[in-house]
Structures are given as C-alpha cells and as structure tokens.
Amino acid sequence: MFELAVLGAWSEFALRWLHVITAIAWIGSSFYFIALDLGLRKSPDLPKGAYGEEWQVHGGGFYHIQKYLVAPDRLPEHLIWHKWQSYSTWLSGFALMAVVYYLGAEFYLIDPSRADLAVWQAVALSMASLAVGWVIYDRLCKSRFGEDNTRLMILLFVLLVLMAWGYTQVFTGRAALLHLGAFTATIMSANVFFIIIPNQKIVVADLRAGRTPDPKYGVIAKQRSTHNNYLTLPVIFLMLSHHYPLAFASDYNWLIAGLVFLMGVTIRHFFNTMHAGGGYVWWTWAATVLLFLGAVWLSVLGDPAREARDDLAALSPDQARFADDPAFEDVYWAVVGHCSMCHADDPVWPGLHWAPKGIVLETEAQIARAARTIYLQSGRSHAMPPPATVMMDTENRQLISEWYRRARAS
Numbered sequence: 019m020f021e022l023a024v025l026g027a028w029s030e031f032a033l034r035w036l037h038v039i040t041a042i043a044w045i046g047s048s049f050y051f052i053a054l055d056l057g058l059r060k061s062p063d064l065p066k067g068a069y070g071e072e073w074q075v076h077g078g079g080f081y082h083i084q085k086y087l088v089a090p091d092r093l094p095e096h097l098i099w100h101k102w103q104s105y106s107t108w109l110s111g112f113a114l115m116a117v118v119y120y121l122g123a124e125f126y127l128i129d130p131s132r133a134d135l136a137v138w139q140a141v142a143l144s145m146a147s148l149a150v151g152w153v154i155y156d157r158l159c160k161s162r163f164g165e166d167n168t169r170l171m172i173l174l175f176v177l178l179v180l181m182a183w184g185y186t187q188v189f190t191g192r193a194a195l196l197h198l199g200a201f202t203a204t205i206m207s208a209n210v211f212f213i214i215i216p217n218q219k220i221v222v223a224d225l226r227a228g229r230t231p232d233p234k235y236g237v238i239a240k241q242r243s244t245h246n247n248y249l250t251l252p253v254i255f256l257m258l259s260h261h262y263p264l265a266f267a268s269d270y271n272w273l274i275a276g277l278v279f280l281m282g283v284t285i286r287h288f289f290n291t292m293h294a295g296g297g298y299v300w301w302t303w304a305a306t307v308l309l310f311l312g313a314v315w316l317s318v319l320g321d322p323a324r325e326a327r328d329d330l331a332a333l334s335p336d337q338a339r340f341a342d343d344p345a346f347e348d349v350y351w352a353v354v355g356h357c358s359m360c361h362a363d364d365p366v367w368p369g370l371h372w373a374p375k376g377i378v379l380e381t382e383a384q385i386a387r388a389a390r391t392i393y394l395q396s397g398r399s400h401a402m403p404p405p406a407t408v409m410m411d412t413e414n415r416q417l418i419s420e421w422y423r424r425a426r427a428s
Contacts (some may be wrong), residue, residue: 023422026117027394033114040110041257044103045250051100052247056293058085067091088233093225101215108207111257115200119144119193124334125387126193133188143188144197148204151181155205156212159241167241174245178202178279182272191266192259192376198275199256202249209242247290251282263376265313269320274313281309330383341386343425345417352414353385353392356403367407393422 058070069087073080119127123137127144135143155174164170181201185194217235224231255278259265265274288302330341340346360367361379379385385392395402396410397419403410 021423023390023393023426024398026121026390030114030117033110033117037107037110037114040103040106041254044107045254047100047103048243048246048250052243052290053293054083055085056290057295065090088236089221089225089231093222097222099215099218101210104207104210108203111200111203115144115196119196122390124337125390127189129190130332132186132190135188140189147181147185147197148201151177151201152204152208156208164241167244171245171248175276175279179272179276182275186272191268191271195256195259195266195271195275199253199259202253202256206246206249206253209246213242214239248283248286249279251285252279255282261375263372264317267372267376268317270316274316277309277313277316281306284309329381330386333383333386337387337389339428340389340422340425341382343421343428345421345424346382346386349418349421350382350385352410352417353379353396356396356408356410356414357392359408360403389422389425393418397422 054072057072059072060070064071065084067086067088067090069085071082071084073082075081120137120141123140128135128137128140133140154177158164158170158173163173178198178201182194182198185197185201189197217239220235221231252275256275265271268274284302284306288299291297291299330338333341343349357379359365360370361373361377363373363378363380365371365373373379377388377391379388379392397415400410400415
C-alpha cells in the first residue's frame with residue numbers, strides 16, 4: 019500500500035541518492051581540474067597562446083592536455099562544458115532539503131525554545147538566507163575589497179562563522195549545520211552559474227566573432243573557482259553532520275563548524291601545494307589534527323542543546339493528534355520499553371553515550387513528535403530496535419502501525 023509516509027521516505031532516499039551521485043561528479047571534476055591546473059608544465063614546443071601542458075596515463079591510454087590561459091586562436095568544433103554537475107547537485111540538494119526540512123519542519127527545522135516560528139516563517143527564513151548569502155558574497159568579490167584574494171577569503175571565513183552562529187539561534191542544531199552547508203553550497207553553485215560559465219561564454223562568443231578575448235574574465239572565474247576548491251570539504255562535513263549528534267547537538271556547534279572550514283583550508287593547501295610541485299607540506303596535517311581535536315573538545319563542553327521542548331503543550335496541532343489517539347498510552351510504553359535504553363538523554367546501553375542521531379524518546383511529547391520516524395523504523399520496517407538488543411514482537415509493531423495510520427487520518 020503506497021501511503022504518504024512510505025512515499026515520503028522513498029522520495030527522500032531517491033533524492034539523497036541523486037544528490038550524492040551528482041555531488042561525486044561535481045567534486046570529482048573540481049578536484050581533477052584544480053590538480054590539472056596546478057600541475058601544468060612549460061615546454062619549448064607549446065602552441066602559441068598555450069600556458070602549459072601535462073601528460074597523464076589512465077585506463078590503458080595516454081592523454082596530452084594543454085591549457086590556454088585566455089583562449090586558443092581557433093575554437094574547436096567540439097567543446098565540453100562542465101556545469102551540469104554543479105547545477106544538478108544544488109537542485110537535488112535543495113529538493114532534498116525541502117522534503118526533509120520544509121515538509122518536516124516541525125520535527126527537523128523548528129526549535130520553539132530558540133525561535134517559536136510558524137512553518138511558513140521558518141521556510142521563508144531558510145530560503146531567504148541562502149539568497150542573501152550569495153548577494154553579500156558576490157558584492158564583496160566585485161568590490162575593491164575583493165581585489166586581494168587572501169583578505170577576501172578571511173572575510174568569507176568570518177561571514178561563514180557568523181552565519182553558523184545565526185542559524186543556531188533560530189533553527190534546531192541539526193538544521194543549523196545543514197543550512198550552513200546549503201548556504202556554502204549555494205555560493206559555490208552560484209559561482210558556476212552566474213560567474214564562471216557566463217565568463218566562459220563571453221570568451222567563446224569573442225572567439226567566434228573573431229575578437230581577442232579579454233583575459234579579465236578568466237581571472238575572475240579563477241578566483242571563484244579557487245573559493246569553491248577550499249569550500250568543498252567543509253560542505254561535505256556539514257552535509258554529513260546531521261547523522262552525528264556530537265557535531266550538531268552541542269552548545270558550540272557553530273564553533274565546530276568554524277574549525278571545519280579551517281580544516282578544509284589546511285587539507286586543500288596540502289594537496290594544492292603538492293599538485294603545484296611545491297612538495298609535501300606535512301605541517302598542514304598536524305594543524306588539521308589539532309583543529310579536529312579542538313572540535314572534539316568543543317562537542318562535549320556545556321550542556322547538550324535540546325532540539326525541542328518536552329511538554330505536550332509545545333506540540334503543533336499536527337503532532338498533537340498522535341498524543342490524543344486512544345492507543346497513545348500503549349504506544350508510549352511500547353516505545354519506552356523497547357527504545358529508551360538507547361534513545362535517552364543518558365543512554366544505559368553499554369558503550370552508548372548519546373542518543374542515536376540525537377533522537378530522544380523518553381517523554382510523551384518526544385514520542386508524539388517522532389511519530390513518523392517511529393512508524394517507519396518500527397512499524398513499517400524492522401529496523402529498530404536492532405535485533406541484537408531488545409526484540410520487539412509483532413503485536414507491538416502492529417500497535418505502532420495502527421496508531422500512526424489512525425492518527426494520521428484523523
């Protein structure tokens with residue numbers, strides 16, 4: 019039977035699969051071209067206008083690659099544009115965020131203890147922040163301040179840390195780090211859509227018209243491409259962070275995000291220097307380890323951030339219907355009896371120190387709020403509880419299934 023919860027779960031899975039595939043394609047091509055660009059070498063027989071060349075071997079064949087800093091004298095008939103990887107990654111990521119965080123705003127996005135927002139307000143704030151972030155960044159790049167790339171990147175780092183702190187003031191910790199990743203990815207993809215590709219098209223149009231292309235367009239595109247190169251690894255961390263409560267559910271999650279951006283710089287500096295023939299700058303790995311240990315230390319400072327209030331009065335009307343169902347008391351004890359040894363503020367299961375994925379199932383409000391997740395994990399499937407921990411019998415799984423479907427339909 020194709021019901022809304024099942025279709026929603028499979029839609030999320032499909033979008034996440036698509037997002038990962040397109041991200042691999044985008045990041046892979048980005049890393050390849052950065053390494054290629056840094057590894058170019060001069061040779062005496064380079065064609066006129068060529069900046070450098072590189073020989074590579076792969077898949078049983080040899081490749082001879084040459085780069086023109088501005089453009090060749092003659093435009094080849096077949097020209098490959100690397101742009102759809104970026105567009106597909108952003109579009110699939112935004113669609114995934116809409117399915118998980120917009121349609122599930124009351125559970126994943128809104129934290130009433132931080133900002134008691136209506137769903138439409140939270141969604142509007144989310145989308146507006148992505149757009150405004152790009153505008154601010156783009157204006158900085160085009161200003162006189164942006165003429166010094168090192169100075170610009172330092173300011174960009176400050177902007178990202180401020181955004182991290184701002185997101186934690188209005189959204190759940192899980193949503194805050196995810197949004198910071200989306201904020202950064204929007205800048206990266208917009209760089210491709212609004213700057214890099216249009217600049218390349220200007221150069222192509224000049225060539226076809228017989229004009230000499232202006233080298234400034236390549237310089238501008240190179241600056242944005244460099245920014246994307248250093249932002250890639252932090253974005254991956256932030257996209258994965260919602261699986262790890264120690265990253266998102268801590269008082270200093272925004273500072274952890276700041277350290278992650280610095281780790282992105284140290285790691286990429288190692289590889290960029292290596293590809294450019296500058297040797298192995300091993301100190302970058304020592305710096306990365308220290309930054310990572312700093313993130314670990316920050317994750318256990320203070321009190322864990324509460325994702326939402328625990329009282330029934332804090333439930334939305336949509337969530338309250340699950341608590342009002344006649345079978346809710348039985349469901350409550352079934353969930354507490356089978357799940358709360360792990361999904362608790364202080365788990366009692368040996369070796370488990372935090373609730374898996376930050377989901378706590380101890381109070382009536384917490385269980386009502388997580389109704390859909392409980393249904394999919396323990397009613398529609400046998401994913402939870404794990405078979406090696408506490409066996410949940412068929413009767414309890416059926417109780418959960420019937421409770422969710424009845425309350426959902428009411």
